[in-house]
Amino acid sequence: MRTIKYLFIAALFGGLAVNGGGLPASAGILVQCPGDTDGSADWATAGEIQPPNTKCIHLGAGDGYITMADGKTQYVFGFSDLTGLPTRSADPNNDADIMAEGTLAANFPGPPIILDEGDELYLTLTNIGMMIRPDLFDPHTVHFHGYPESSNIFDGLPNSAISINMGASLTYYYKLNDPGTYMYHCHVEATEHMQMGMLGSLYVRPAQDGTSFVYNTKTYTKFAYNDGDGSTGYNVDYPLQISSFDSAFHDSSEAVQPLPFALMEDDYPMLNGRGYPDTVNPLPLPAQPGENGGKVTQIESSLIAADAGQRVLLRISNLNVTRNYTLGILGLPMQVVGKDAKLLRGPTGLNLYYNTNSITIGGGESVDAIVEVPADASSGTRYFIYTTNLNYLSNGTEQFGGMMTEIVVN
DSSP states (O other), X not given: OHHHHHHHHHHHHSOOEEOTTSSEEEOOOOOOOTTOSSSSSSOOSTTOOOOTTEEEEEEEEEEEEEEOTTSOEEEEEEEEEOTTOOOTTTOTTHHHHHHHHHTTOOBSSEEEEEEETTOEEEEEEEEEEOSSOTTOOOOBOOEEETOOOSSGGGSOOTTTSOOBOTTOEEEEEEEOOOOXXXXXXXXXXXXXXXXXXXXXXXEEEOTTTTSOEEETTEEESEESSOOSSSTTEESXXXXXXXEEEOHHHHHHHHTTOOOOSTTOOOOEEEETTBOBTGGGOOSOOOOOHHHHTTOOOOOOOOOEEEOTTOEEEEEXXXXXXXXXXXXXXXXXXXXXXXXXXXXXXXXXXOBOOEEESEEEEOTTEEEEEXXXXXXXXXXXXXXXXXXXXXXXXXXXXXXXXXXXXXXXXX
């Protein structure tokens, strides 16, 4: 009876095909995206029409490898971007292509998700499975951290929602009514899957964008929030996601050994999945032909570039599962205007922004901080953003690196 119940649930929600004998035939990849006829989660095919304020994304969940700044290879779980690849709805062979494309393609961090207030997002997650650990049949989810869901079924918590088994897909639906800086991660066996790398940056731009406001004699058209006065205006924005790895935990996972949860102690602190000096490389890091077939899996840079006199919005988030971290900037104050995707403003409309030279942030928290580059800063001037927990300025046993990057003046 329990087996029949599980098969029914899988067939109903997981795209599991059932043959005439009542036994499972095959799992299926199903991308749901309005106006999309080939299951590619985009509208590039002739005749397809994108509905207004609609965005679609197709993510894969699987495993792979990345390289630490000291050269150590690290086994990871993660998400990959499969958007733009047609599925079986248009060509019976395309599901196999998607599985091949998603195999060993785990990015760290996951592909950034950038949205606008008022958007309707259809996010499909396909569980590719674990190539290096075929003994693992872990389901996966997407948890939109900190966002008020309209239904528990889209929240990604496996005890109250649906998790996706290997070879199957689920499309999440979100109506973006609340701007701010969020993050996303897998919530199945969350401590393990997040430690292994299943996390990424996510932020929602406010409806006020595109409207001109003058603030402190400067005109802005991009804002952190719907402030009504231009006080959160900025010129360029950058997500900075704090994370760190316990290399012994990752090595144990790859070697099929008991996982040392109680002994977890991270030794690779990172920003956007990189340790210094890799953080200031503006390009994707080279692929590893010997490990993951030449697929590039470290795409996101942490280098911040701005012109003299510009305001930079730092969208800082932390999805670390072991500790809090403090980030500081040498020579530049930060004005904190938002916390956990909420504008810092009192019930009477009073701004509660504050200036600081460091921010302490725990797992699951986010901060929106604006940094103004001096108008007289010379081209090439660099300001360091780094953790003031100085023992975390390291890449494993390498004593210079870790959680540090730079703001460079164009």
